Structures are given as C-alpha cells and as structure tokens.
Amino acid sequence: MAADGGETAVAVAASIPASSNARARAASLGLQRTSATGALSTLNTASEVLRLFGAYLRTPAQQITPQRVSGWLLGDAGAPKPTSQALQAALLLVPGMPLPSGWGLSISSSGLGWAARVVLVGVHADVTDLLQPTPPALHAAGVSAATFAAASAVGPVALLPSGSQVAEGGSIYAVSAGAMVVCWTMGTPAAPPSDPACGCSPAPLPTGLQTDVHLKARGCSNVGLAGEILSRSLAVDPPAGPVTFTPTGGILPEGAPLTAAAPDADWLCLAHTTDGSDPAEPNCGATAGECLGVGALPQDTLAAPLPSQPPQPMQLRGRGCAWPGGSGPSAAHAVTLLSTPALQYQSAPLQDRGLVPEGATVQVVATGASKVCVTTSGELATCACLASTASVTISTGSQWVSAIACAGAVASRPAVWSLRIAPVPQSPVLQLTPPATVNGLVLGAALLSYAGVLGAVRVCLAVDLAPVQALCTASGCAGGDAWNPHNPWAFAARPAGPVTLVVQACGGAGEHSPTVQATYTVVPVAETPTFSPAGVAVVASQRVTIAAAHTDSLCLTTDKSVPVCGPAPGACTTGTLLPVPGAWVAETDATLQARACAWGAGGHSGVASAVYRVVNAPPAPTLSPPPGVVADGTHIAAVAVGADVVCVA
Incomplete structure (x- = not known):
C-alpha cells in the first residue's frame, strides 16, 4: 500500500x-x-x-x-x-x-x-x-x-482515561507497544506504590473505582525487555448531583439573578420558557461545556426576563454535568416573574424625560404585582403604601414619579421618571392685514396671519373643510396643511365669494386647542385699466376707450402725473373722474395714465399708462385724369397730399 x-x-x-x-x-x-x-x-x-x-x-x-x-x-x-x-x-x-x-x-x-x-x-x-x-x-x-x-523494543504505557481523572465506578485501560504484558502496582496519591517489575502474572486493572488511586505501570516483552515506568495519580470524579435553584421558588423580580448549582458538577445546562410551556430537556454534551437540547445553554445564572403577556410562570429545567464523572438528574423549577413598573400614556409606553400634556392622567402598570406603590414627592417609592396606585395625574412643571411593584415580601426595583409637561396650546387668533373688513367684505389683496398659540408645536389650516373636524395628528395635520407663521395666507389666491377657514393649534404631547372657524367674503381688487386702441398714433378727434373690471369710476391724467383716487367715492385727488368705460378724445399728443377706483372692499387698482401721437387726416384723393370717358389702357393715378397710403377700389 x-x-x-x-x-x-x-x-x-x-x-x-x-x-x-x-x-x-x-x-x-x-x-x-x-x-x-x-x-x-x-x-x-x-x-x-x-x-x-x-x-x-x-x-x-x-x-x-x-x-x-x-x-x-x-x-x-x-x-x-x-x-x-x-x-x-x-x-x-x-x-x-x-x-x-x-x-x-x-x-x-x-x-x-x-x-x-x-x-x-x-x-x-x-x-x-x-x-x-x-x-x-x-x-x-x-x-x-x-x-x-x-x-525488539517496548514502548511507553498509554492509558485511558488519558487525563488525571477517572469516572466514579469506572475502570482503567493500559497498553504498551511491543509488550506481551503490562505489569502494574497501585496505591494512593498519599502512599504511592512500589515500581512494578517485569515477570508479573497478567492481571487486569481494577474496575469500579471509588477512591483516588496512584498507578505505576510498565510494558514487558517475552524476552525480558522492559519499557519506561508510567506513574500517575487518578482522582475519582463522581457524577454531578441534583440541581438546586436559588431563590428556591415563589416570586422573582425582573432582572434579578436566578442561580443554579449542582454538587460535583463541572458545568450546568439550563433551559427555560416564559409562556408557561415546558422547556426542552437539557442534556450534557460529550465535551466540557457542551449542552444538548432546544434552548439549553451552559450557564449557572439567569437574569429574570420581562414577564410575557399574559403573564405566565417561568419554567426551568437544569442538569449538572461532570467530565468524566457523568451527568446528574434533571431538575424542574418554576417562578412567578415580577416586572418593574412601567408608565403608559394613551396605551403607549412613556419613558424617562417623556413629554405629557398638562393635566394628563398616566397609567402605572406592573405584571405579577399584588400592589404598586407610587410617589410624586421626589422620594423613591417603597412597598409601605397602604393601597395600590394605578394612575397619576400630571401637574404643571417637571413631574417626578417613582413606582415599585410589590408581591408579598418581594419587591421589584424602584422605577423613576422625570416627566416634561407640555401645556395645552391656546386657540389661534386670526389677524387681517389690512386689519378690518368693509361691510363684511375682505379685500382681495388682504393677508391673514395668526397669533396667540402659546404651547403649540404647529398650526394646521384647512380651507372649505366639510364637515369641520379636528386637524391635528400626532405628527402632522389631517384634512389640511401646516401653516408656517412666517407665511400669511393670501386672499388673492381665492376667487370672489365666500371662503371658510378652519384653524387648530397642535400640542407636542397629544393635546390640541379647539378648532377656530372663520368665513370671509372675498371682493377682488379693481382691475388695472386698459386702453383701446393702445398707445399709437391717432387722428385728431379719435376716441380712446378706457375700461376696467370690478369698478365704476376711473381717475385719468394726461400730463404724466399719477392719478389718485379721492378719499371718498366720486372724486379724484389727482386726475379727472371718468365713468367706466371712459373715453378720451384725441386733440393733441398726450401721455394717458389711468387708475380704476373701488371705494368698497376690493380696493383701487394699479396705474395703466399709454402714449398717443395725434396726426391730421389727409385730404380726399384726386384722380388723374378726372372721372369721365378714357381710352382703353389709360393709366389713372390717385393722389392725396400728406397721405402715407392711398387705397383704390
């Protein structure tokens, strides 16, 4: 191979x-x-x-x-x-x-x-x-x-277990390369045995060890070769004992430590649930610190979590693990979790430095408590109160609130809040510029602004909202738009006729002013006059028509001065008063300036200007040859002195 x-x-x-x-x-x-x-x-x-x-x-x-x-x-x-x-x-x-x-x-x-x-x-x-x-x-x-x-050689002795511990009730395995037999002697760590000598009778190592031992061993061949002597103390490691939990039962405040211990354990495996269900069985792994089972973790201390909703007891299972001693029995435990009090406003959590409206009622909630004690005097709450408090009304200024949850002799950590108080905003006061109406009519050039919204974070404005409803929301405006205080509302953007405005001041903590509703009738500004024909050369005695909408009077000047409508209807401070439409008859060159006057709500117009040059009409054309019988192909001429063009038909 x-x-x-x-x-x-x-x-x-x-x-x-x-x-x-x-x-x-x-x-x-x-x-x-x-x-x-x-x-x-x-x-x-x-x-x-x-x-x-x-x-x-x-x-x-x-x-x-x-x-x-x-x-x-x-x-x-x-x-x-x-x-x-x-x-x-x-x-x-x-x-x-x-x-x-x-x-x-x-x-x-x-x-x-x-x-x-x-x-x-x-x-x-x-x-x-x-x-x-x-x-x-x-x-x-x-x-x-x-x-x-x-x-032809003998190797050193190798042992199982290879470390310095052996499981209680366990045994030892020894082997030596090249040896026919492993000779051994055994004593205690306090009284080690003598060195083994080759020539021993084969004998198995003892099993079922219950006490610490000291082993000496060497390999021996059949031809008298001897290996090195191994000398090792082995401590008997018992299996882990049953798990105990501290506190032993009852009630456990949120965040408080729950500890587990097991005698002779090298590590512990814990699993827990907070929904009332049984946790998975924790088991010891094959290596130190290893845990098997869903949710099982190698830990001996667990910080109590926040109780579930609805509240259920926290169920625990634990098992002690020892190596090489072995795992201990599984143990179950259950505790009722006691939460630290929390503040809520309108069902939403309220944190420290939270903003609440003046006069608001906030709720104090805690899970697993038989009573909740609350103080607003600047002192930490204790369980010495006689009755439970479920809500607190917030007064003006920065409000200190302390609360503690109590269940028998067990108390949660005291909770403390320093709340910021938002005043309820005042209703907007609407202001017109010009500041008054005429006979209930609003000038088309008027502007609308507001004042008096102390405590507001924004102002909402809606136009012709039907039906009228609250405009403010938690973060904006519903049915309208935020009204910038630096941008007055212009009536000129509206056609003539009535317009209804709805305005509301919004607070930063959910409390808003009453809505303000106002209806205005818009009268447009008088239209700037127009000239017909426009500024051109005109013949003497030709009429120039001057017209303007939303008015019945005009002030006209022909000497380049600016026309000014008088303080009262029917008169001009500067210029000649004309009806609408008005007329000017061209006699000499002139610069016309006109202003439409409206002494009602609409207001006077701007000034229109036109320049006219007066020219004389040319005489009637003369024909050459004069009218009569002429030969075929005769050229006829039409002449008018001073005319630019002569038209022949």
Missing part, C-alpha cells in the same frame, strides 16, 4: 460525514474544505504528500534500513471515534513522518473510548520519537495518547 496507501489516507477526508466532529479536525489539518452543501472535498493529494516529505526521503543520512514500527493510538470516550483513513491522513501530517511502504490499522471501541492498532511498514525506528509524546497533528484527529515501538 505504498503510493496507493498514501492516496487513500489523504483522500479519505472527502468521505467524512458533514455532521461528524472529524470534519472540524480534518479542517484544522488542512485536509478539506466545506462546500455550499456542507460536503467535504480534498485539498491535499498523494502527490502533495510526497512533495511535502520528498526532501526527507531524499536525505542520505536518513536512508536507514526500513523497519516495522507498531503501536497504539487511544482516544477518550469524550471524543468521537475517527475512521482509519482519517488517522492515516493525520499520521502523514506529523512533521518529519516518512511515507510508509505499507499500512496496518484497525480501530475498536469500548466505554472508555477507542483504540487503534497501527502498523507502519518500511520506516526507520526513529519514527517512534515523532509519535510520542502525542504530536499536535494526532491530537487534532482526536488522539488522546499514543505508544509506539520498533521491532
């Missing part, structure tokens, strides 16, 4: 099950990678192994006469039994290990662990120095102890 054996030893990593602990060990040896499906694939091949150790094989000083080396690889019960191929691959990864020309490897197991008989053919005797003490490459494959010897 020279080259073929090497190939087999390395490629075997591909057959290790994805669920096996051997996979993790193979990964640490660099023998495999994990694919997306969890399967293992080979990284090293036989050619790579040959390349790694080729330099060793080519060194002349090490080309010693090949020999046969045999021995044992042992693994404790806590480690899964590897495959033969995995052990072969691990042996080849031992630094300096040559590639054997032949292999022999078989594995057996018992309650103490597993043992692998190994035969290496075609290697030198110094290989034994590479394999003992157990090198890291073999430890990574789950090997706890090893013993190897060349032909």
